[in-house]
Amino acid sequence: MSGLGVNGMGEPAIALRGIRKRFGDQEVLRGIDLAAHDGDVIALIGASGSGKSTLLRCIPMLEVPQAGEIFAAGERIALRDGQQKLDRAQQAAVQRMRTRLGFVFQSFNLWPHRTVLQNLIEAPVHVQGRPKAECIAEAEALLEKVGLAEKRDAWPAHLSGGQQQRVAIARALALKPRALLFDEPTSALDPELVGEVLKVIRGLAEEGRTMIIVTHEMGFAREVCNKAVFLHQGRIEEEGPPEQVFLDPRSDRARAFVSSHFNRNR
Amino acid sequence: MDYDWELLGFGPDGWGPVLLRAAGVTVAVSVTAFLLGVVLGTLCAWAKIGGNRPVRAAAEAYTVILRGIPDLLVIYLFYFGGRQVVAWAGGMLGLQGPFDISGFAAGAIAIGLISGAGQAEVFRGAYHAIPVGSLEAARVVGMRRFLMFRRIIAPQALSTAIPGLGNQWQSVIKESALVSVTGLVETMRQVTVAAGSTEMPFFFFAAGAVIYLIITSISGLVFKGAELWSQRGQAPARL
Amino acid sequence: MDFAFLSETFFKLLAGFPLTVNLAVLSLAGGGVLALLLNMARASGWLGARFADFYVFLFRGSPLLIQIFLIYYGLGNFPAVRESFLWPFLREPYWCALLALILNDAAYTAEILRGGFRAVPRGAVEAAEACGMSRLTRLRRITLPVAIRQALPAYSNEVISMFKSTALASTVTLMEVTGIARAEVSATYRAIEIFLCAAVLYLVSTLLITRALRLLETRLSPWLAGNRA
Numbered sequence: 001m002s003g004l005g006v007n008g009m010g011e012p013a014i015a016l017r018g019i020r021k022r023f024g025d026q027e028v029l030r031g032i033d034l035a036a037h038d039g040d041v042i043a044l045i046g047a048s049g050s051g052k053s054t055l056l057r058c059i060p061m062l063e064v065p066q067a068g069e070i071f072a073a074g075e076r077i078a079l080r081d082g083q084q085k086l087d088r089a090q091q092a093a094v095q096r097m098r099t100r101l102g103f104v105f106q107s108f109n110l111w112p113h114r115t116v117l118q119n120l121i122e123a124p125v126h127v128q129g130r131p132k133a134e135c136i137a138e139a140e141a142l143l144e145k146v147g148l149a150e151k152r153d154a155w156p157a158h159l160s161g162g163q164q165q166r167v168a169i170a171r172a173l174a175l176k177p178r179a180l181l182f183d184e185p186t187s188a189l190d191p192e193l194v195g196e197v198l199k200v201i202r203g204l205a206e207e208g209r210t211m212i213i214v215t216h217e218m219g220f221a222r223e224v225c226n227k228a229v230f231l232h233q234g235r236i237e238e239e240g241p242p243e244q245v246f247l248d249p250r251s252d253r254a255r256a257f258v259s260s261h262f263n264r265n266r
Numbered sequence: 267m268d269y270d271w272e273l274l275g276f277g278p279d280g281w282g283p284v285l286l287r288a289a290g291v292t293v294a295v296s297v298t299a300f301l302l303g304v305v306l307g308t309l310c311a312w313a314k315i316g317g318n319r320p321v322r323a324a325a326e327a328y329t330v331i332l333r334g335i336p337d338l339l340v341i342y343l344f345y346f347g348g349r350q351v352v353a354w355a356g357g358m359l360g361l362q363g364p365f366d367i368s369g370f371a372a373g374a375i376a377i378g379l380i381s382g383a384g385q386a387e388v389f390r391g392a393y394h395a396i397p398v399g400s401l402e403a404a405r406v407v408g409m410r411r412f413l414m415f416r417r418i419i420a421p422q423a424l425s426t427a428i429p430g431l432g433n434q435w436q437s438v439i440k441e442s443a444l445v446s447v448t449g450l451v452e453t454m455r456q457v458t459v460a461a462g463s464t465e466m467p468f469f470f471f472a473a474g475a476v477i478y479l480i481i482t483s484i485s486g487l488v489f490k491g492a493e494l495w496s497q498r499g500q501a502p503a504r505l
Numbered sequence: 506m507d508f509a510f511l512s513e514t515f516f517k518l519l520a521g522f523p524l525t526v527n528l529a530v531l532s533l534a535g536g537g538v539l540a541l542l543l544n545m546a547r548a549s550g551w552l553g554a555r556f557a558d559f560y561v562f563l564f565r566g567s568p569l570l571i572q573i574f575l576i577y578y579g580l581g582n583f584p585a586v587r588e589s590f591l592w593p594f595l596r597e598p599y600w601c602a603l604l605a606l607i608l609n610d611a612a613y614t615a616e617i618l619r620g621g622f623r624a625v626p627r628g629a630v631e632a633a634e635a636c637g638m639s640r641l642t643r644l645r646r647i648t649l650p651v652a653i654r655q656a657l658p659a660y661s662n663e664v665i666s667m668f669k670s671t672a673l674a675s676t677v678t679l680m681e682v683t684g685i686a687r688a689e690v691s692a693t694y695r696a697i698e699i700f701l702c703a704a705v706l707y708l709v710s711t712l713l714i715t716r717a718l719r720l721l722e723t724r725l726s727p728w729l730a731g732n733r734a
């Protein structure tokens with residue numbers, strides 16, 4: 001097989017091959033292959049500690065894997081054997097790739113010293129270098145979309161968790177990303193606030209956005225995704241259409257995991 | 267430049283004994299001032315937390331004033347002002363001069379007052395850091411105010427206050443050098459004298475700085491130890 | 506009370522006020538730059554970090570008075586200093602006092618700034634990384650602004666502390682407010698009135714500075730305004 005992401009038609013938005021990641025002598029990812037084509041919504045599920053966050057963070061290289069190849073938003077980073085640090089060209093590619101992906105964190109990570117609107121236009125203006133007036137207009141439309149138009153000039157610290165996460169989603173969208181990555185976007189929220197965030201993400205799925213979502217909300221995952229991936233101890237144990245992975249998994253471990261989580265949520 | 271290290275020794279030409287004694291005076295002034303500060307700081311914090319309006323205002327004024335005036339000026343006020351008062355009182359009583367007051371006393375009182383203002387803030391912060399729940403728990407088992415202060419508030423507050431008190435103590439040591447302006451022969455004064463009479467100012471001021479560094483380092487270790495001790499049984503210290 | 510004497514004293518003291526302000530402003534400016542350099546040294550690696558630690562240890566562990574004397578009386582001991590181009594400066598009490606104030610302020614400010622950097626939420630920096638900000642943009646737009654806001658309350662105390670510390674310049678003959686007060690007392694022996702007069706001058710200044718810094722704090726960190734007691 002040649003390199004990932006052959007140019008032309010059918011080029012995936014994100015494609016990973018042979019991703020390995022170690023922390024000390026703990027092997028967290030043991031060779032992961034995964035592809036997301038435009039319009040795909042992939043649900044990444046698995047027990048706590050199975051490596052979901054690490055895998056997701058490897059895509060924009062918030063964690064640098066020890067081996068593997070990452071192709072995302074038109075940029076390719078192939079790690080050479082034994083490579084410790086990224087070289088200059090790779091770093092530049094990472095920067096370009098990051099501006100074309102949106103990342104939503106479990107703990108929101110809004111910038112505390114910027115208002116809601118300023119959080120949204122920070123990267124478009126100062127990283128992508130786009131005209132401010134245009135960015136503000138777009139940001140206002142995005143706030144409208146996540147239902148927070150009236151919070152335009154509020155400070156992050158004055159918002160509820162659900163509102164902060166919706167701002168964080170709008171901030172990710174402001175980059176006009178090719179794909180969105182969600183790391184347990186509702187895990188830090190009080191139960192009554194989960195719904196408002198899921199609603200926004202569901203809306204994005206209906207728009208046909210490309211997304212990879214790490215989540216423990218099984219019912220939600222089954223509804224929105226067109227592909228589910230079950231991770232176990234750093235390997236993909238099961239992947240396929242949601243009906244298969246959630247309702248009739250082949251692997252025993254996936255079956256046990258899914259059934260226990262569905263029971264818990266009902 | 268060659269230095270005759272024997273100048274710091276305990277031989278016939280050595281300044282060792284007087285420097286050691288001066289270091290002792292530095293510690294003595296500092297301890298006196300610090301203890302005065304503990305008393306004033308506790309009273310002041312108490313006034314700010316539980317006092318009625320005029321008491322709170324008085325405590326507030328005390329801290330604002332002492333934190334707004336240079337330490338040196340406070341010492342001047344107590345020393346020279348004190349002398350003026352004593353001379354005036356002596357004159358009224360028909361006594362003959364010259365009149366003087368103790369640099370130790372004036373210095374210790376001045377620094378104690380300054381430190382009291384700082385310590386009041388430390389104690390107040392420590393009080394507010396006590397979880398409300400632990401006060402409620404004391405109230406529901408029927409503890410009265412004083413018992414609650416002694417058994418629940420003071421131990422918890424003291425434990426959180428230790429790092430802040432450590433900083434206050436370090437300030438007191440450094441402020442004690444200012445008492446040299448009263449002529450009290452503590453470390454600063456003694457090295458100034460030695461610097462003048464040997465005409466080796468760099469050598470002796472550096473030696474003086476080292477003496478202060480030794481005192482502040484040792485006290486730092488002591489307070490660190492006290493902090494660890496006070497947190498025994500609780501979550502490990504987080505840096 | 507002798508109001509004529511008090512007002513006369515007050516105006517005499519006021520003549521020293523510009524020098525007091527001059528020393529405070531310049532020592533804070535110099536100390537601030539040096540503090541930033543110390544933090545950069547700390548970030549540069551093991552050696553830089555040890556140097557910064559040692560510097561802070563020296564200047565925070567000994568009294569400012571001895572640092573002033575060490576520079577003013579001590580440096581002249583060295584022929585190398587006396588022959589250097591710096592001697593015209595280091596001979597002057599003004600430059601010696603200013604140098605000591607700067608070096609001293611740098612140690613305290615460096616620690617305050619370090620605390621500010623440490624208090625920047627990890628997630629805020631990560632979010633900046635994730636949207637492709639370069640190292641420099643991150644420092645300029647996220648890390649430094651957040652760190653400075655975090656450090657501002659502690660730094661306000663340092664500003665007040667430095668303003669008061671300028672009084673020590675009087676010990677090397679400088680005629681700022683405290684120096685003039687001291688000289689007037691020697692001339693008139695009316696210590697209480699004169700020193701109280703000086704105290705009022707300092708007190709009013711520090712209160713005004715505190716007020717101004719509070720305003721700056723709420724302007725820079727308005728989201729904290731509601732939480733401030």
Ligand SMILES: Nc1ncnc2c1ncn2[C@@H]1O[C@H](COP(=O)(O)OP(=O)(O)O)[C@@H](O)[C@H]1O
Pocket residue numbers: 023028046047048049050051052053054055
């Ligand atoms: N920065 C890190 N340093 C060391 N170990 C880590 C780090 N990040 C994650 N790990 C470890 O890697 C494993 C997988 O973590 P993670 O990817 O967060 O799992 P998940 O998101 O599936 O719960 C865990 O055992 C975790 O302790």
Ligand SMILES: [Mg+2]
Pocket residue numbers: 052053054184
């Ligand atoms: Mg995780």
